[in-house]
Amino acid sequence: MATTSMQPDTIRTSTEELDRIRGTYRKKSKFTVGMVVQKVLFWLLIVFILLYTLFPFYWAVVSSITPTNDLYIYPVHYFPTTVTWDHYQAVFENGGFMKALLNSTIVSFGTVILALLFGTLGAYAMGRLKFRGRTPILYLILSMTMFPAIAIVGSLFQFMQRWDLFNTLQGLIIVYLTFSLPFTVWVLTNFFRAMPPELEQAALVDGASPMRALWDVLLPMAIPGLVTTGLLAFIGAWSEFLFALTFTLNDDAQTVQVAIANFTGNTAFELPFAKKMAAAVVVTMPLLVGVLIVQRRIISGLTAGAVKG
């Protein structure tokens, strides 16, 4: 990696130099107009960042609780004046949407459970065991995480029709493994590798089998990692759209993402946005709650996984 020219050994410590440094420090501790301006600009920037990241979702929430009469007007009300739950009621009474919610729940949990099951076994092998072919397999898995799903949509369509998986929940779970399994294996392999090797050595010396060592020693310690990885895989499955759109036909297997994209008013003349926003909030809430609960781990986990590669 390119290194900088700024090496500590280039520090010159002549008396003038030291005076200059002291002078700068003294100046810094004083309260100047420039500093006030800088502070104000800094906080304006923070407010702007917060507004930028949070406003669209705030607006969805506000729109979802605003009565229809107050919603389709100009100028808009930036803050809710009267609150109504009608739109949420309409969403929860919408049989198609509720079925889609159930479908998404089943598909996402099914995907996560299978990905974690296969992924833990594979990651344990690749993170803690030595066997020939390990490196090529790891490269294969890594390349799968960058794989463009559109490249296999056509052949998967034929595959699903041939095996009667088209428009079924189990079909979606199977194809969702194309992206969630490589992701899980990759993240968990890095996770297992980072654990000190002494962990299961003790168990092995005592005569436990490698599988016992995994089950009794490593897994209990890996639970935080498994939870975070599982949540990320869940977000991936819950938010997936291309496969859900292509491989489903109706309520039998349609997921919430497809339902929201197709959300319309009861009549052709009714603007659907209030209900659409209510549905959007309903669909997003579980993810937000999960992310906020384990946010620290997500930031460190994502960055560790991504920065390491």
Next chain:
Amino acid sequence: MEIEETSGEASAYTSVAGKPYRDRGTLARQQERLGWILVIPSLIVVGVVALYPLFETFRLSFTNTRLASAREPRYVGFENYRDTFADDLFWSSMKNTVIFTVSTVALETLLGIIIALVIHSNFRGRGIVRTSMLVPWAIPTVVSAVLWQWMYHDRYGVINSVLKQLNLMDEGTFFSWSTDPGTALGAVIAVDVWKTTPFMALLLLAGLQVIPTDVYEAAYVDGANKVQQFFNMTLPLLKPALLVALIFRTLDAFRVFDMIYVLNGYRPETMSIAIYTQQLLIGSQRIGEGSAPAVIIFICVGILAVTYTRLIRVEET
């Protein structure tokens, strides 16, 4: 990005102290077998739902297969590729995709660096700002598109309302940002920038946090100003994190589907190469013809991935 062949750290089983040699050999063999047994389920899944379909896509791209057709498919050589390259819609989709990819990645990187630098400084409420950055990232892409579709609405959208109140737009006029041919692609780019910039910022923030502070102290003592510090130190030291973030973003942006589809469907002004392919494959049920652009996307993504990985490798050595 480096997968190093680990000899020491992962070999708890070969280095178990006090075991006689014969036993060590057995353990190694046991590991060899167990390793394979454990990866086989994953390999089968990847083989069945990724590698085999990929192989099939290659094969189908040389046939005239159609969905739900009684006609027996036959091999047509490179005809599908010739047709694809002769199709204006293919090239306009490619152009849209390249514009989308370059602008989103450039804007997200630039804004990401700025936001990361701001959050990197110490201030009260830093945790809240960092948490708020997770919100756009956690919102599903389809939902993001729907939220912005509502904000872009020509009559009742909040964006037009703000513009009118600021007198930047005539009252009584309506403008649909997401469907007007002049602004449609820009509108889509704006949604992606909103959704992904915070994530980019968090990745870069993690990169900033591993830069040791004494480097800055040294620069400060040497009299380097903030701008010099940024270009001579922060940026070079941030490079590894930046490159990894760039790879993932570029690959992601290049295969964009959801956001554009939800905002604008199959409209040609914003059609991406993935939408073009999906329409041909499923919409027109021409599996054979649609497999040609599918293969082209795969090759493009592959070239991008390999180029970037090479870059990183070079940087690291």
